[in-house]
Amino acid sequence: MRTIKVSVVTPDGPVYDADVEMVSTKAQSGELGILPGHIPMVAPLQIGAVRMKKDGKTELVAVSGGFLEVRPEKVTILAQAAEQSEDIDVERALRAKERAEQRIRERQQEHVDFKRAELALQRAINRLAVAERRL
Ligand code: ATP
Secondary structure, X not given: OOOEEEEEEEOOEEEEEEEEOEEEEEEOOEEEEEOOOOOOEEEEEOEXXXXXXXXXXXXXXXXXXXXXXXXXXXXXXXXXXXXXXXXXXXXXHHHHHHHHHHHHHOOOOOOOOHHHHHHHHHHHHHHHHHHOOOO
């Protein structure tokens, strides 16, 4: 079976590197599926899961947005934060979710940065979904 190299990279270093049969994720323009031989492209990503098909299994990485670049021999995903599903601390994500929900409830108060709280909530919900493989 043909494969393509995939790297997920963050400012803290690489999070995932493998040869896979297919990569799929959510670009801002919608679902994106990359097979070996895909034309070169760059796409901004949503907060979401990156799914890698490898040896009949699906590996999941949570990403907090970022960019996907497809080159003839390689897919690179650059994100501010990314975690493999087994590395996600579920308790931490639950605490982050609670905090964000609390901030959103207090949004009438001027000092609350609503957009920032919404994004924190999305990251937490995404981490929980990826950790529980609900995607
Ligand atoms: P928190 O409020 O818990 O820090 P956050 O969404 O603000 O959550 P980020 O700024 O996206 O966190 O990430 C900061 C760093 O912490 C990144 O390296 C990210 O991979 C890591 N990280 C955040 N939440 C988790 C988690 N639940 N499990 C494992 N790593 C996490």
